[in-house]
Amino acid sequence: MSCIATESLTECYRECRDRLVEAGLLIPLDVEGLYGFGGIFEEIIEGFERHVTLRGSHLNAEVMRFPAIMSRAHYLQTSHIDNFPNLLGSVHTFAGNDHDHLKLLAKRKQGDDWTTELTPTPIMMTPAACYPLYPTARGQLSGQGRTVDLRSFVFRHEPSIDPARMQIFRQREFVRLGTAEQALEHRDYWLELGREILNEVGLDAKPVVANDPFFGRAGRIMASAQKEQVLKFELVHAVASAEKPTAIASCNYHQNYFGNAFGIQAPDGTAAHTACIGFGLERIALALFMTHGFTPDSWPHQVKQVLGL
Numbered sequence: 001m002s003c004i005a006t007e008s009l010t011e012c013y014r015e016c017r018d019r020l021v022e023a024g025l026l027i028p029l030d031v032e033g034l035y036g037f038g039g040i041f042e043e044i045i046e047g048f049e050r051h052v053t054l055r056g057s058h059l060n061a062e063v064m065r066f067p068a069i070m071s072r073a074h075y076l077q078t079s080h081i082d083n084f085p086n087l088l089g090s091v092h093t094f095a096g097n098d099h100d101h102l103k104l105l106a107k108r109k110q111g112d113d114w115t116t117e118l119t120p121t122p123i124m125m126t127p128a129a130c131y132p133l134y135p136t137a138r139g140q141l142s143g144q145g146r147t148v149d150l151r152s153f154v155f156r157h158e159p160s161i162d163p164a165r166m167q168i169f170r171q172r173e174f175v176r177l178g179t180a181e182q183a184l185e186h187r188d189y190w191l192e193l194g195r196e197i198l199n200e201v202g203l204d205a206k207p208v209v210a211n212d213p214f215f216g217r218a219g220r221i222m223a224s225a226q227k228e229q230v231l232k233f234e235l236v237h238a239v240a241s242a243e244k245p246t247a248i249a250s251c252n253y254h255q256n257y258f259g260n261a262f263g264i265q266a267p268d269g270t271a272a273h274t275a276c277i278g279f280g281l282e283r284i285a286l287a288l289f290m291t292h293g294f295t296p297d298s299w300p301h302q303v304k305q306v307l308g309l
């Protein structure tokens with residue numbers, strides 16, 4: 001179902017997106033990378049999440065759910081704005097008086113930029129599901145450390161015609177907070193378990209050493225250091241294009257970065273280390289539709305069973 005070598009990548013993305021829209025799986029919402037989801041699409045996401053819950057149940061993770069927005073002050077305790085300024089989302093509102101309001105409305109009426117009349121709120125869009133967790137974890141961890149199960153919509157400003165590159169999408173994460181050993185063990189364990197989980201729904205995802213899309217010239221150095229230290233793995237699978245596979249999950253070791261930023265300590269008083277696996281739920285659903293077809297009724301028996309269809 002993925003597209004063939006002769007097409008350009010843009011054509012391939014467009015064709016794939018149009019087919020998904022026509023099938024009612026994605027509902028376009030005017031802006032590139034912004035979609036609603038049809039019932040069948042949601043059923044697949046719910047089925048996959050149930051499967052992940054089941055396969056991770058032996059870890060007895062604490063379940064926590066955070067909204068898609070987070071405190072601006074907490075956001076600024078990370079270096080996200082240094083590394084990914086082009087991806088961030090900031091929430092603004094109108095905070096003026098009657099006079100300012102008239103000014104805003106006049107600007108809007110004249111087709112001028114009325115957004116200059118807005119004021120930032122103490123809120124940012126959540127850039128990754130695990131970000132809101134760390135500020136709540138301040139203090140000293142027990143010897144066991146913590147394992148936390150998260151799911152959230154996250155925002156990344158990267159408008160694209162590639163249906164797998166959405167501006168807001170769901171991440172299901174399992175995060176470990178503890179010593180360096182505990183964090184690394186979690187990352188490596190989930191790299192294998194994540195692969196198995198994807199395999200069980202008929203997705204033969206391949207692990208690759210990866211880097212985050214750090215911004216600018218300094219970012220290139222950050223990206224190659226991240227790769228050199230093998231801090232990030234992605235599990236990739238064909239979605240729109242077989243030649244340019246998409247990351248559908250990622251396993252990250254953050255070292256003591258979040259421990260330092262938010263005052264989270266290991267039992268010995270040093271900054272805690274953290275690691276997470278994130279499943280990109282929309283991307284996994286898209287990979288399933290592109291691999292098994294648009295009608296789940298005709299998917300392989302075993303896949304349907306695993307997803308509870």
Ligand code: ZN
Pocket residue numbers: 128129130131173175252276277278
């Ligand atoms: Zn994470």
